[in-house]
Amino acid sequence: MINIPFSPPFIDQTVVDEVLHTLQSGWITTGPKVAALEQEIVRLTSSNAAVCVNSWTSGTILMLKWFGVKAGDEVIVPAYTYCATALSVLHCGAVPVMVDINSDFSISPEAVRKAITPKTKAIIAVDIAGWPCDYDQLNAIINEPEIAGLFVAESFKQSLLSRILLISDAAHSLGARINGFAAAKKSDITIYSFHAVKNVTTAEGGCICLNLPEKFDTAAEYKYLRMYTLNGQTKDALSKSQGAGWRYDILFQGLKINMPDICASIGLAQLKKYESDLLPMRKSIALKYCDGFKDMDWFVPPPLMDDKRETSYHLFPLRIKNITEDQRDLIIEDITHTGVTVNVHFIPMPMLTYFKSLGYHITDYPVAYEQYACEISLPIYPQLTDDKISFIIASVITAVEKQVGVRKLNKVSGKYEPVGVSF
Ligand SMILES: *Cc1c(COP(=O)(O)O)cnc(C)c1O
Numbered sequence: 389m390i391n392i393p394f395s396p397p398f399i400d401q402t403v404v405d406e407v408l409h410t411l412q413s414g415w416i417t418t419g420p421k422v423a424a425l426e427q428e429i430v431r432l433t434s435s436n437a438a439v440c441v442n443s444w445t446s447g448t449i450l451m452l453k454w455f456g457v458k459a460g461d462e463v464i465v466p467a468y469t470y471c472a473t474a475l476s477v478l479h480c481g482a483v484p485v486m487v488d489i490n491s492d493f494s495i496s497p498e499a500v501r502k503a504i505t506p507k508t509k510a511i512i513a514v515d516i517a518g519w520p521c522d523y524d525q526l527n528a529i530i531n532e533p534e535i536a537g538l539f540v541a542e543s544f545k546q547s548l549l550s551r552i553l554l555i556s557d558a559a560h561s562l563g564a565r566i567n568g569f570a571a572a573k574k575s576d577i578t579i580y581s582f583h584a585v586k587n588v589t590t591a592e593g594g595c596i597c598l599n600l601p602e603k604f605d606t607a608a609e610y611k612y613l614r615m616y617t618l619n620g621q622t623k624d625a626l627s628k629s630q631g632a633g634w635r636y637d638i639l640f641q642g643l644k645i646n647m648p649d650i651c652a653s654i655g656l657a658q659l660k661k662y663e664s665d666l667l668p669m670r671k672s673i674a675l676k677y678c679d680g681f682k683d684m685d686w687f688v689p690p691p692l693m694d695d696k697r698e699t700s701y702h703l704f705p706l707r708i709k710n711i712t713e714d715q716r717d718l719i720i721e722d723i724t725h726t727g728v729t730v731n732v733h734f735i736p737m738p739m740l741t742y743f744k745s746l747g748y749h750i751t752d753y754p755v756a757y758e759q760y761a762c763e764i765s766l767p768i769y770p771q772l773t774d775d776k777i778s779f780i781i782a783s784v785i786t787a788v789e790k791q792v793g794v795r796k797l798n799k800v801s802g803k804y805e806p807v808g809v810s811f
Pocket of ligand 1: 442443444469470471472514515539557559560581582583593594800
């Protein structure tokens with residue numbers, strides 16, 4: 389039987405060679421490969437600086453702490469995301485204030501506006517599947533005099549910014565664009581994940597991109613954050629290992645969340661061919677899926693491109709019109725039986741046990757539930773051949789039609805319609 393995994397990592401000879409080079413270089417933790425990866429990310433995203441860390445989650449905790457987010461504060465997050473978005477807020481002692489999304493999966497700016505209080509310190513907007521949020525509108529809201537006037541600055545960075553911090557959860561959206569520029573340019577802070585299933589991976593890892601207003605000294609912030617990832621230590625292990633570099637100092641209570649060079653080398657090799665090969669291959673698969681389903685009246689295409697934005701094609705979130713959550717589950721069961729692994733992105737956080745225990749209710753997030761109930765994420769990665777894509781399309785159509793009824797081509801409308809409609 390055919391076996392199509394959901395999201396295997398892209399490991400070709402250039403990745404193996406880069407990792408081997410690191411292994412044999414005599415230096416395996418944070419060093420030249422991390423520096424090279426950071427440079428590549430700065431180049432790709434045109435960001436002012438990039439700091440690599442050992443996960444998206446640790447990077448986000450770091451940036452919330454950097455901004456002074458603490459117990460009693462609120463951070464606005466969408467209900468529709470991976471749990472890490474809210475957990476990073478909880479880890480800082482603050483309250484994740486969940487809001488609903490729009491039907492394109494992205495956080496609703498109107499819901500954000502309503503959720504802002506004098507306790508709001510930050511917003512974490514999530515680019516689900518790689519589709520950038522409406523950052524123009526989010527920026528407009530946080531800069532409105534009335535809303536900026538609500539902001540209570542309680543740390544040096546907060547006084548300097550004197551408004552709500554806009555963080556982008558860009559775990560999915562490396563390579564996404566807005567008005568021809570990297571989407572990262574639209575947020576104060578953009579955090580990528582290099583977890584094994586993401587578009588670019590370092591096995592585990594993440595990267596913080598800084599695009600702070602000019603009143604921040606980005607070079608100084610980079611140095612400070614680098615130190616923060618290394619226990620607040622004045623020297624990294626590489627400089628300590630050289631010559632008379634043994635003496636160091638600890639300046640504050642840092643974290644230990646640096647990325648090793650072994651991991652960075654995996655991502656470095658992938659990034660070198662990301663824009664030229666890997667991203668276009670993902671895009672072409674997304675377009676093939678759209679073509680394969682375009683005549684199906686049950687097909688809701690995912691947001692891929694509009695006059696401003698383009699996704700990073702991280703997921704292909706298929707949605708099926710007018711089905712229940714149970715029907716969606718049965719469709720997944722049938723697809724899985726054909727040897728194709730699919731997924732659901734995401735189970736809204738208020739449906740998960742821990743968040744329920746904190747008092748969140750899915751009934752407060754009707755759009756999130758609606759998107760979740762009819763969503764199936766299809767495999768999308770450079771190694772997928774045309775044969776496999778055709779197989780997946782056929783498998784999905786068969787499974788869906790078993791639930792919603794067989795469709796036939798209506799020669800007049802040119803669309804597939806349920807049998808029983810007069811042709
Ligand atoms: C993967 C993911 C994360 C967490 O990334 P880690 O690097 O595993 O910490 C956060 N947010 C979203 C939306 C994700 O998909």
